[in-house]
Amino acid sequence: MNAVTASLSRILAVFMKELIQMRRDRMTFAMMLAIPVLQLVLFGYAINTDPKDLPTAVHVEERTPIVRSLLTALETSGYYDLVFETDDPRESAALLARGEVSFVVSIPAGFTEDLVRGERPQFLIEADASDPSASSNAVARAEEIVNRALRHDLKGALAHLAPSAGPVEVVVHARYNPEAITQYNIVPGLLGVILTMTLVMITGIAMTREAERGTMENLLAMPARPLEVMIGKIAPYIGVGAVQTTIILLAARYLFDVPFAGALWLLLCGVVLFLVANLALGFTFSTIAKSQMQAMQLTFFFFLPSILLSGFMFPYRGMPAWAQVIGEALPLTHFLRIVRGVMLKGAGYADMQGAFLAIGLFILAVGTIAMLRYKRTLD
Amino acid sequence: MTARPDLAIDVRGLVKRFDDKTAVDGVDIQMPRGQVWGFLGPNGSGKTTTIRMICGLLRPSAGEGRCLGFDILKESARIKLATGYMTQKSSFWGDLTIRENLEFVARLYQMPRLRRRVDETLETLGLSHRQHQLAGALSGGWKQRLALAAVTMHEPKLLLLDEPTAGVDPQARRDFWDEIHRLSAAGLTVLVSTHYMDEAERCDRIVYLAHGRLVTEGPVAEIIAGSGLVTFRARGAGVRDLAERLRGAPGVEHAAYFGAALHVSGPERSALEQAIDGIGRDGAVWEEVEPSLEDVFITLMARSGGDQRDHG
Numbered sequence: 001m002n003a004v005t006a007s008l009s010r011i012l013a014v015f016m017k018e019l020i021q022m023r024r025d026r027m028t029f030a031m032m033l034a035i036p037v038l039q040l041v042l043f044g045y046a047i048n049t050d051p052k053d054l055p056t057a058v059h060v061e062e063r064t065p066i067v068r069s070l071l072t073a074l075e076t077s078g079y080y081d082l083v084f085e086t087d088d089p090r091e092s093a094a095l096l097a098r099g100e101v102s103f104v105v106s107i108p109a110g111f112t113e114d115l116v117r118g119e120r121p122q123f124l125i126e127a128d129a130s131d132p133s134a135s136s137n138a139v140a141r142a143e144e145i146v147n148r149a150l151r152h153d154l155k156g157a158l159a160h161l162a163p164s165a166g167p168v169e170v171v172v173h174a175r176y177n178p179e180a181i182t183q184y185n186i187v188p189g190l191l192g193v194i195l196t197m198t199l200v201m202i203t204g205i206a207m208t209r210e211a212e213r214g215t216m217e218n219l220l221a222m223p224a225r226p227l228e229v230m231i232g233k234i235a236p237y238i239g240v241g242a243v244q245t246t247i248i249l250l251a252a253r254y255l256f257d258v259p260f261a262g263a264l265w266l267l268l269c270g271v272v273l274f275l276v277a278n279l280a281l282g283f284t285f286s287t288i289a290k291s292q293m294q295a296m297q298l299t300f301f302f303f304l305p306s307i308l309l310s311g312f313m314f315p316y317r318g319m320p321a322w323a324q325v326i327g328e329a330l331p332l333t334h335f336l337r338i339v340r341g342v343m344l345k346g347a348g349y350a351d352m353q354g355a356f357l358a359i360g361l362f363i364l365a366v367g368t369i370a371m372l373r374y375k376r377t378l379d
Numbered sequence: 380m381t382a383r384p385d386l387a388i389d390v391r392g393l394v395k396r397f398d399d400k401t402a403v404d405g406v407d408i409q410m411p412r413g414q415v416w417g418f419l420g421p422n423g424s425g426k427t428t429t430i431r432m433i434c435g436l437l438r439p440s441a442g443e444g445r446c447l448g449f450d451i452l453k454e455s456a457r458i459k460l461a462t463g464y465m466t467q468k469s470s471f472w473g474d475l476t477i478r479e480n481l482e483f484v485a486r487l488y489q490m491p492r493l494r495r496r497v498d499e500t501l502e503t504l505g506l507s508h509r510q511h512q513l514a515g516a517l518s519g520g521w522k523q524r525l526a527l528a529a530v531t532m533h534e535p536k537l538l539l540l541d542e543p544t545a546g547v548d549p550q551a552r553r554d555f556w557d558e559i560h561r562l563s564a565a566g567l568t569v570l571v572s573t574h575y576m577d578e579a580e581r582c583d584r585i586v587y588l589a590h591g592r593l594v595t596e597g598p599v600a601e602i603i604a605g606s607g608l609v610t611f612r613a614r615g616a617g618v619r620d621l622a623e624r625l626r627g628a629p630g631v632e633h634a635a636y637f638g639a640a641l642h643v644s645g646p647e648r649s650a651l652e653q654a655i656d657g658i659g660r661d662g663a664v665w666e667e668v669e670p671s672l673e674d675v676f677i678t679l680m681a682r683s684g685g686d687q688r689d690h691g
Contacts, residue, residue, distance in 0.1 A: 006489060013486030017475065024474045024513075214468055220436055221464040222487045223456065 010224050014232025018206070022236055028202065036194045036244045040251050044187050050137050054102040057084040059092040061109035066153050070123070073149030074105065079138035102128045102135055115150075183256045188343045189312045191248045191271075192335040195241055196278055196306055197299075203237055203282030204295035212291055226374045234279045241275040252343075261346030270338035270352070273359045277331040280366045287373035306332045334358040382448050387412045387537050387568040388433055390444025390451065395428050395437060395591075402428040404591035405442070410570065410584075412536075415563045417582035418572035421680055425591035426572045427467060430539050433570075434464045447536050460488070463530030467541040470522065471529055473515025477506055480514050481529060488533040496532065504528050520551025527558060531567075538562065540571040544578065556581055576673040587676070589683035603675055608632075609648045610670040611655060613641040617662020628654040633677050644674045 022029060056074070060067060074080040080103060086092055092104040106124040114121035125142050127135045210216040219229055245268075252258040281302070282295075289295035307313055309323055310332040319327065327333045334355035341347035341355075349356075383389055388410040395403040403425040410416055418426050431437040433446050435455025443450075449457045471480040481497045490496050501507045504524055514525060523543055531538065540559075544552045556578060563569055571582070579585055580599050587595045587602075595602055613621060618641045625634040625643055630650025634643045641663075645651040648667075655665060 009489050010487055013483055016486070017472065017479070017483045020479055021472065021474050213473070214466065214470055215472055217436070217466045218471065221434060221459060221466065222484065223459050224487055225456075 007225070007228055010228045011232040011235075014219075014224060014229055015235050018233050018236045021206075022240075028205075032198055032202065032240050033243065033247070035198050036190075036247045037251075039190060039194055040187070040248060040255070043190055044183055044251070044256055050182060052078045052138075053081040054079060054135065054138055055083045055100065056080040056103040056105060057086065057092045057095045057101040058082050059086055059089055059104055059106045061087055061107065062111060064112040066112050066115065066150075067107055069153050070107070070146060070149050071105075073145050074142075077141060077145045079141060079145075080105070096126060096128055099128065103138070184258050184344060185340070187248070187252045187256050187258050188339040189336055191245065191252075191339055192274065192310070192332045193307060193312055194244060194248065195271075195274060195335075196332050197303055198244065199237055199241055199275065199278040200282040200285065200302065201296060201299040202240070203234060203279050204285040204289065204299055205292050206233060206237075207283055207286030208289050208292045208295040211286075226371065230283055230370065230374065234283060237279055237282075238272075238275055241271070241278075245271050258343065260343050262342035262348070266349055266352070267339060267342045270335060270342070270356065270359075273356060273363070274331060274335040274338075277359050277363045277366070280363055280370055281331075284366050284370040284373065287370060306330050309333070311336050328358070329362075331359050331362045334362075382445055383409075384448060385411055386445070387414075388444070388446055388570065390433060390442065390446075392442035393429060393432055393439050393444065394441035395425075395432060396440045402591055403432070403439075406588070406591070406593050408433075408586060408593075410568065412568050413563070413566060414583040415559065415569045415571065415581070417579040417585045418570055418588070419574070419579055419585055419676065420588035420594075421683070424588040426588055427541055428591075429588070430464070430541055430570070430572065434458055434462050434539055436464070460533070461535055462537045462539060463533070463535040464539045465526050465530045465541060465543055468545065471514050471526055473513060475514055476511050477501070477514050477517070477525060478510040480525065481532065484529045484532055490533060500528050500532050518551075519547045520554070523547055523551070523555055524558070527555070531562065536568065538567055538569045538571075540569065542572050542574065544573065544575065552578070576671070576676065580672055585672075587679060589679065594679060594683065599672055603670055603672060606670065606675045606678065607646055608644050608670040608675060608678060609646070609651055610642055610644040610668050610674050611651060611665055612637075612668045613643070613655075613663040613665050614639065615663040621658065621663065624658045625654060628657060630654050633674070633681050635674075635677055637671075637673070642668075642671075642674055644670060644678060 058071060060071075071082060075082050082105075084092070084095060084101060089106070092101075092106070095101045096104050104126040106126070108121070111121045111123075123146055125139065127139050210219060220226075224232075253260065282299070285295050285298040285302075289298055305326060309319065309327040310316070310330050311327065312332065316324065316327060316333070337355045338352050341352055345351075386409055388408050391407050393403055393406045393408075394401065406425070406429055408429075418430070420426055428437065432439045433444070433451060435446070435451055435458040438452070443452065445451065446458045447461050449455075449461070451458065472483070475483065478497060478501065481500055482493065485493045485496055498507075501510050506521075506525070514522065517525060527540075527543070538559075544555055547555065552575070559569055559571065560581070571578070573579060582599070584596065584598050585602055586593060595605070597605065618636075618639070621641055622634040622636060625631050625641075630645045630647055631643055631654050632645045634641060636642075643651060643655065645654075
């Protein structure tokens with residue numbers, strides 16, 4: 001038997017052992033399948049960066065047809081849900097402070113009279129800006145909503161008061177996701193987040209378990225070489241990643257109607273590369289961690305910046321330069337570019353070359369560390 | 380160094396340093412093939428580290444040697460194929476069944492006729508009817524037998540056993556040793572570390588380590604004779620509180636209970652008798668006895684200090 005087949009059969013031995021152990025650890029096995037589903041449902045349905053129907057209190061000191069049509073316009077815009085009406089400004093301020101409403105719309109007495117006289121009365125919207133992303137769209141649309149409503153009412157003798165169009169008509173096209181549907185952004189991103197979380201953690205734990213239970217010494221005392229053990233142990237989890245990817249892509253298609261503009265094979269190449277990167281990282285963690293608990297902690301130490309700095313949660317371009325540098329070092333950042341690029345923009349390999357290369361470099365670096373450290377585990 | 384084909388283990392000047400701690404400090408072992416040797420010494424004296432260096436799992440900081448004729452520095456892969464190493468608290472995979480554990484080992488060694496080999500091993504072990512039980516559910520004694528079967532399945536020439544019977548009940552320990560002698564009779568060389576004196580007495584030779592150094596080595600009878608120890612034994616109702624009074628008396632190197640009897644040992648008969656007379660002979664029957672191996676080792680341990688685990 002030559003060296004290659006000998007090596008392959010040892011890898012196969014470790015692989016089969018790992019499969020059996022995986023099947024027997026029902027809790028972890030269930031988690032690997034449940035996590036993608038659960039997170040998809042939670043994040044896919046729960047996260048919305050363009051929230052509508054925000055509770056709004058109205059503080060009106062007069063009721064005229066024009067005021068009424070303004071309020072109706074706010075309500076029909078979909079952003080404002082007028083839940084409360086009062087003529088006491090202290091009451092509306094308290095509602096805002098307690099967070100029971102996101103906005104207070106104030107229309108002072110004499111608003112209509114001032115409007116008719118052409119004195120441009122103030123239409124005040126106070127927004128709870130403690131969560132700026134929650135209110136920003138509603139605020140941005142407010143002026144447009146008000147002016148459009150007035151255009152309807154200011155006719156005939158009042159027509160000269162109608163807001164005149166500016167010298168330039170501003171047209172905004174929101175490309176790739178014209179309706180700004182959050183899920184188009186979140187669901188493909190979740191693919192990367194879920195793979196990162198489950199795979200780094202599970203490989204980290206699976207390897208540390210050998211050390212913790214004292215079976216690592218058995219493995220090393222037998223003829224298996226470090227690289228063979230590593231490949232044999234990691235391979236089953238590539239299968240797990242494949243199952244998770246399938247679940248998420250099916251959900252993206254049939255549950256969330258996310259478009260798929262690019263080539264599936266290109267995305268799958270990206271997924272495989274990304275899987276290997278995460279598994280290699282999990283393996284590296286296991287060579288550092290002394291217990292399964294520590295492997296878990298290391299995973300979270302890595303997972304948090306991955307979520308926060310990769311562009312999954314917050315816009316990448318909004319981060320300061322130093323944070324972008326950290327983001328560039330995370331494989332998730334590059335994977336998000338690939339998955340969003342391929343699915344939403346229909347990007348080809350040429351567009352994604354940089355991202356592929358970056359993940360490849362990550363694998364090379366982390367894999368080297370893993371091999372160096374793994375050889376020394378007993379020393 | 381020249382290879383000596385008659386030696387299973389031939390190492391010289393083995394040193395292992397972890398950071399600034401020296402775990403093993405210049406150990407020489409020349410062990411002929413076909414024997415059973417006992418490896419003794421307090422916890423942390425360097426037994427496990429020495430065994431790991433012999434089978435190529437650890438690289439010595441200094442020294443050289445051969446194991447089964449293979450260079451321990453350069454040929455660790457070949458050493459692993461020809462040795463069976465049962466680690467301390469050796470647990471095979473508890474979430475695999477007995478059969479799956481054996482099959483895994485057989486695959487790693489690429490044994491031909493895998494299923495038959497595993498069947499045969501299960502048969503010899505007497506575990507055929509329990510082969511589908513998880514290994515984790517086995518009792519301590521059976522776990523050790525499984526581990527022994529797993530490390531001998533590839534028919535190694537040398538067996539290295541690191542405290543194989545720790546925490547195993549007396550009957551299972553006896554069975555385990557019967558198995559070791561059966562393997563030895565079949566030509567296997569066995570180096571086994573242990574804390575049990577009855578086990579040490581079943582070995583052809585004994586190597587005693589303390590603080591990473593080889594303190595004494597030889598057959599049991601020679602080690603006892605070479606110790607120059609004189610031992611008195613006291614029996615009777617009044618011996619319970621005698622040890623405290625004898626410890627530290629001039630000429631008394633150790634005073635320890637062996638079951639209900641008290642053993643007092645020292646290098647000189649007259650000094651020892653004087654010490655015993657000093658506390659009075661009432662309430663106990665004194666007689667001089669042959670020092671046991673345990674008397675010798677308690678003395679050796681007392682001379683070199685007890686538990687030496689300090690390198691984590």
